[in-house]
Amino acid sequence: MSSARRSINVDGFNHGAQPIPAASRVGGLVATGGIYGLDPDTGKLPDDVAAQARLMFWQLQRVLAAAGAGMGDIARMTIYAKVPEARAAVNAEWLKAFPDPESRPARHTLTYEHLPANMLVQCDAIAMVTDNG
Structure with missing residues (x-):
């Protein structure tokens, strides 16, 4: 049985031993799992929240690109802080990722103290693309 769903993974980002892809694409819909600021050079999270946020957005861009999407395709993000x-x-x-105030995704930010280890921030996103990728 074939599925229209495709798992999306990228080198330098993972969910550890969990059997979870970075994102999933069904048709033009792309939904990510939890995206966090993993440093691909060290395989670890930096202790600094600004560095984690920068890497989180960078990893998000990479995951979306692997799914055939971009930051401009995001309809909604959730931030876990x-x-x-x-x-x-x-x-x-x-503001760097979405400089145009007339074209920003919806966003919800939640305080979530149960993020693992030294993870200080995480996001997920839903994007829509129109190609057949």
């Missing part, structure tokens, strides 16, 4: 300082760090990267 472990510490209050995460909001300012995310906002700085948000």
